[in-house]
Amino acid sequence: MITHTSYAVEPWTLREHELDTGLLPQSESVFALSNGHVGWRGNLDEGEPHGLPGSYLNGVYETHPLPYAEAGYGYPESGQTVIDVTNGKIIRLLVDDEPFDLRYGRVLRHERVLDLRAGVLRRSCEWVSPAGRTVRVRSTRLVSFTQRAIAAVAYEVEAVDAPVRVVVQSELVANEQLPTASGDPRTAAVLQSPLAAEEHHAQGPRLRLVHRTRTSGLRVGVAADHVVDGPEPTRTSSESGDDVARFTVTSLLRPGERLRVEKSVAHGWSGVRSLPAVGDQVEAALAAAASVGWQGLVDEQREYLDDFWARADVEVDGDEQIQQAVRFALFHVLQAGARAERRAIPAKGLTGSGYDGHAFWDTEMFVLPLLTYTAPDAVAEALRWRQATLPAARERAAQLGLAGAAFPWRTIEGKEGSAYWPAGTAAFHVNAGIADAVVRYCAATGDTGFERDTGVELLAETARLWRSLGHHDSHGAFHIDGVTGPDEYSAIANDNTYTNLMARANLLAAADAAERHRDRAAELGVDEEESAGWRDAAEAMHVPYNKELGVHEQHAGFTRLQRWDFAATRPDQYPLLLHFPYFDLYRKQVVKQADLVLALYTCSGFFDEEHMERDFAYYEPLTVRDSSLSACAQAVVAARTGHLNLAYDYLVEAALMDLEDLEDNTRDGLHIASLAGTWTALVAGFGGMRQTGEGLEFTPRLPEKLRRLAFCLRVRGRCLRVELRATAVTYTLLSGEPLTVRHYGEPLALAAGEPRSREVPRTGPRQTPDQPPHRRPNARG
Ligand code: BGC
Numbered sequence: 001m002i003t004h005t006s007y008a009v010e011p012w013t014l015r016e017h018e019l020d021t022g023l024l025p026q027s028e029s030v031f032a033l034s035n036g037h038v039g040w041r042g043n044l045d046e047g048e049p050h051g052l053p054g055s056y057l058n059g060v061y062e063t064h065p066l067p068y069a070e071a072g073y074g075y076p077e078s079g080q081t082v083i084d085v086t087n088g089k090i091i092r093l094l095v096d097d098e099p100f101d102l103r104y105g106r107v108l109r110h111e112r113v114l115d116l117r118a119g120v121l122r123r124s125c126e127w128v129s130p131a132g133r134t135v136r137v138r139s140t141r142l143v144s145f146t147q148r149a150i151a152a153v154a155y156e157v158e159a160v161d162a163p164v165r166v167v168v169q170s171e172l173v174a175n176e177q178l179p180t181a182s183g184d185p186r187t188a189a190v191l192q193s194p195l196a197a198e199e200h201h202a203q204g205p206r207l208r209l210v211h212r213t214r215t216s217g218l219r220v221g222v223a224a225d226h227v228v229d230g231p232e233p234t235r236t237s238s239e240s241g242d243d244v245a246r247f248t249v250t251s252l253l254r255p256g257e258r259l260r261v262e263k264s265v266a267h268g269w270s271g272v273r274s275l276p277a278v279g280d281q282v283e284a285a286l287a288a289a290a291s292v293g294w295q296g297l298v299d300e301q302r303e304y305l306d307d308f309w310a311r312a313d314v315e316v317d318g319d320e321q322i323q324q325a326v327r328f329a330l331f332h333v334l335q336a337g338a339r340a341e342r343r344a345i346p347a348k349g350l351t352g353s354g355y356d357g358h359a360f361w362d363t364e365m366f367v368l369p370l371l372t373y374t375a376p377d378a379v380a381e382a383l384r385w386r387q388a389t390l391p392a393a394r395e396r397a398a399q400l401g402l403a404g405a406a407f408p409w410r411t412i413e414g415k416e417g418s419a420y421w422p423a424g425t426a427a428f429h430v431n432a433g434i435a436d437a438v439v440r441y442c443a444a445t446g447d448t449g450f451e452r453d454t455g456v457e458l459l460a461e462t463a464r465l466w467r468s469l470g471h472h473d474s475h476g477a478f479h480i481d482g483v484t485g486p487d488e489y490s491a492i493a494n495d496n497t498y499t500n501l502m503a504r505a506n507l508l509a510a511a512d513a514a515e516r517h518r519d520r521a522a523e524l525g526v527d528e529e530e531s532a533g534w535r536d537a538a539e540a541m542h543v544p545y546n547k548e549l550g551v552h553e554q555h556a557g558f559t560r561l562q563r564w565d566f567a568a569t570r571p572d573q574y575p576l577l578l579h580f581p582y583f584d585l586y587r588k589q590v591v592k593q594a595d596l597v598l599a600l601y602t603c604s605g606f607f608d609e610e611h612m613e614r615d616f617a618y619y620e621p622l623t624v625r626d627s628s629l630s631a632c633a634q635a636v637v638a639a640r641t642g643h644l645n646l647a648y649d650y651l652v653e654a655a656l657m658d659l660e661d662l663e664d665n666t667r668d669g670l671h672i673a674s675l676a677g678t679w680t681a682l683v684a685g686f687g688g689m690r691q692t693g694e695g696l697e698f699t700p701r702l703p704e705k706l707r708r709l710a711f712c713l714r715v716r717g718r719c720l721r722v723e724l725r726a727t728a729v730t731y732t733l734l735s736g737e738p739l740t741v742r743h744y745g746e747p748l749a750l751a752a753g754e755p756r757s758r759e760v761p762r763t764g765p766r767q768t769p770d771q772p773p774h775r776r777p778n779a780r781g
Contacts, residue, residue, distance in 0.1 A: 028042045028043055032670070033151070036335065036339040037267075037340065037341065039351060042112070045123070047092065055086065056350040057220065058346075059269065059343045061413065075419070076415065080216075080412040084176060085195070085267070087174075089151075096133055107125065110126075116305075117305055125138075133161075134162075140153070145300075147300070149285035150286075154263075155261045159257055163254045170248075174243040174244070194213055198210045209244075223279075227262040230251040268285065313330075314679060321656075325655035329655065351669040354668025356410075365436065366673035366676045372445075373714050386407065387454045392408070396415075404467075407431050407434060423484055431506070446716045451517065460514060463507050478537045478540040480495060481495065483499050487594075489585040496554065496595070498554075498595050502602065510534055511531040511535045552611065561588055564590035591619060592624060625777075628663055635648075636684045644702075654678050657675070686702055692742075695739075698729070715739060716739065719736065731755065732753075736752060
């Protein structure tokens, strides 16, 4: 855990003043740069010391057998693990005879700054070698949003008080040694030496390595080019071997003189292209980067981000740390998704190898909502990736004896990668999450081309799955039995309310879309009878309810299970999954993460106010938040039910998940869903934003702690700004054709440049629901 204040609180930057090598694993995740295609962890330029070296290429993985003590029909046989690809970040430095290594000598000054507007990581350091030579080292690193294959570093070393001979070794390194994995199931399987060498090349400042993964057969090419500027005499040489290519620069620096090396690194991979083709691909990417040069890459990056912030920024007055955290969150979510382009957006983005680099329902239910209203093109691409994996999802459904498509619980390339079926395959709700993302994207953008080409197919195939997974009972009610909902401390339960309500929405959306796009539906074999069957199932969907308690059940029978003995559970026994058997968790009332409460948010139309309040009050004392996906959902529902201070506390937890390493696993990569949840807590929670069939609806309310909250949303090609203060809210359409939104149900017609303000109703005092002992969020509201 990061217990001290590691990062200075500033609105647009994340600044580290001190180097604590014990915290390197965490800071490497926090300072990771990515564009969704290439990811570089924030490792120090010289490679060591490190927590976890990491360079990732979205979609590059290795397969490995999934072992079972007892085999069973339909168990996935092969798992996928993201691999650490060829590392292009490394720039080693020799100062006179000694390696520049912060574990030796003296660090006079150290600073790393992640600049959220410039999209670069800057480092500066002043170091005295054990022999007493002082040098200043500065570097700036970026992973380009505009040229997706490119990452680049500008590296400078300066002599301070005496002449020094410096040697800079800029390298490409494949098959780096990785630390062994811990026993935590959430870390990655470590695959040593996953890359087999195919080609190495070094000529002047240009380096290239091409490798192939041993089993998955993916070809990975990484190439680098350099521009050197140093005093005479500065000499260079280069060499390469199977797993290392090196460009070496030697110079003699007098005090005040600098040696500067600009390095661009191109990445490419393919499962089908030949060795020469992949080699050419990375050379071509280098040529494109060279055509704009280092400064050009920096300028393009800034321009890209200026445009993003103009349509996506969230302003928070009253809590500077949350202001910083929400921008940090937006930046990292953008990094995870911006250029993923028909690849998955993993739970950790490309910031670490946690969860083996897999994508889960996190993408559609947590990450895509933010991107829908800030970078909608990335959402269309993410859903087209799901569409591209339909063959595997159909095959999986058939294997399970089901119709339509069964999307995987966790995957990199589309096949089910979960070896534990009760919390994997049985979590069918991932399918409804995908449908939900389609509906939201189409409603927010009006992209009918996408709906026709991609949306209808995803909706129809998932509707087919629900129709075959569930059944009508003798009274006609539709049940979905034996599934696992979001709460992974319950499994294989009947009629999980979240799943049923999300499936209901999925079935209706599929029937509606098939009506709007009859030709396309016919191409997919959907006829009127089939879509009528979807509507019947949706209308008859059973939702379990305990009349005595007057609350909805998380799943049928949940409220009569024995309650978990919270009083006897020590604080160090959380997360429960690391200290108690699933067998016991499954048969008691204990909730890992918002499940019924998530339904209160995502299916809010189903619940009246009274039930929302009662259900929230019932599930709060049972919810232990052993998943980072929980706090943000609880924040939204707490805000909707008027518990604004509690909502604030949950917002803070979601926002600081990684900045303060609250779950003690930020070293494995960032919690992208929780970061996205920071935005959700603010926009859907305090902003009260909801996408309905009739457009956007707002029920805003500000917690006492904040003076002002303002955010921008992309809606149907327009930019809508919402500015909320304690007693009033102002809606401004910044551009585009008129748009109608709803404020507490009242339609407001907005014309560009004509702000409209409305009062914000006050909430009366309320009894705040309890949380389990030791699991109350830190009070900040
Ligand atoms: C949660 C899942 C989530 C996964 C990846 C688990 O701990 O229970 O809901 O999808 O982490 O973030």
